[in-house]
Amino acid sequence: MIPLVSKLPKTGTTIFTTMSALAAETGAINLSQGFPDFDCDPALTAMVNAAMQSGLNQYAPMAGHLGLREQIAAKTERMHGAVYNPDTEITITAGGTQAIFTAICAAIRPNDEVIIFEPAYDCYAPAIKLMGGVVKSLELEFPDYRIPWHLVKRLINGKTKMIILNSPHNPTATILTRQDIDELAALVKDKDILILSDEVYEHIIYDGARHESMARYAALRERSFIVASFGKLLHATGWKIGYCLAPAWLMQEFRKIHQYMVFSVNTPMQAGIAGYIKNEHVYTGLAPLFGQKRDYFRQGLASTPFEILPCYGSYFQSVTYKQISDKADVDFALQLTKEYGVATIPVSAFYTKPNHNNVIRFCFAKKQETLDRAIDRLLKVTPQSI
Structure with missing residues (x-):
């Protein structure tokens, strides 16, 4: 052997x-x-079928179907007041997990330290380790599962390259608050620390609370990869289609990896989703x-x-x-x-x-x-x- x-x-x-x-x-x-x-929704599958019937069955552009990227840009501006360029700052991925892996692959080099919060979704640490990075895990405070920011501050040093956040959080169902955002912004200010924000449940927040996306805050947006998922949004997890938002300088590096990992994602599904999410009620x-x-x-x-x-x-x-x-x-x-x-x-x-x-x-x-x-x-x- x-x-x-x-x-x-x-x-x-x-x-x-x-x-x-x-x-x-x-x-x-x-x-x-x-x-x-x-x-x-049968209307969604009908739109995907119509795209197939119309001949949209060959490779999509590497960054994704332009119509879908445009709809994502419109949705993001409508929901979070953030403007992303569909040409240079949005990429369609084969699910949220691929987007997370690609962002880590693009940013993390051997001995870079990445802070994650546990309980943590299980794809974060393996991706960091595969890139030679060092996982710095910190437990959320039980039973409320809040981030102990005073302990985060102690973990940060010259090797800290990235902080991974997840809100709404899987598995604890907690969400980031404005206080969390303020603490995070203060910690990373004037430091070369990237943020990977896993926001695949962004539209599933209860009791009138607001989703505190990294996209809402310019100082955080400019250093963040933001990952979302159409599987969660459309009740179609088996389609494995997600996307990543990032400023152009980060997205340029993200796409270098993405093009050799999957190149492009299912074309008719992207076209169908683009038409379907024009209706705001979908999200x-x-x-x-x-x-x-x-x-x-x-x-x-x-x-x-x-x-x-x-x-x-x-x-x-x-x-x-x-x-x-x-x-x-x-x-x-x-x-x-x-x-x-x-x-x-x-x-x-x-x-x-x-x-x-x-x-x-x-x-x-x-x-x-x-x-x-x-x-x-x-x-x-x-x-x-x-």
Whole structure:
């Protein structure tokens, strides 16, 4: 056998794959992986089909279908008051994860330090390590999952190249506040630190709160890669289409990598999406839709022994099970799947070091009948039964 030294020797199959596979194997309701169990709008698929029928089936431009980039620019200006040039500052990607990887690949060199906040979405650290960078992880303050800015300040040094932020946050469903923005702006002022802002749930924010995008603030916008996802926006995660916003000087480097990674993304889907998102309700209607599901699911959970944590954005609900069991969250999640038929994600999977907060995460982006069935099963969970 030819010897091969792994670049990610401690990395195995993601928890999302593991739990979804277990749900399929056991017939459990899958509230683990973040995807809707309902179809996207037939009007959208009709627009994609029309693009196919019209002959838009060859390579798109490397940066993406121009009509889609123009619609993204219009949406961003409308929502955040930020002007991005479709020609030089917007690139369509094969999903949000590819955009994140590409930005890290473009910016991080060996021994550059990157600050991430845990629990952290699991694609950040591996990408940093593959580029030879050094992950500097900092835990969010439990149970509110706020950023401890005084500790961030201590981590920053001459090797700090990037800070990765995620709002609305997966898995904790927290959001950045204006105070967070002010703290961040003060920390990076006059420093050569880039920002990678993962904003794939940008339109799913509740209770009248505003999404604090990096695009809103000139001092942050000029140093930021901003990543978004049409999978989350359009209930079409399987299409794997996202995009990146960045000032031209950063986007130039981003595209150097992007062109050799995927070159370009599915043409008819881009054309269909471009026509579809001209209707503002496509994105302004997301928060009310998922807000109703959030409230319904939380109401059902209120009758269980799970302790419900805050949910300010995204379509995830985290809970603690300290009143039920003292098992590790992976073991608890496996038992919940096998014996009660509800698959979830143990939040310790989003940490580098062992974590004992006893928190699991549910996805409530499901049909009401799916949520009803899940709640019925969760009502049977008691401290005596697990």
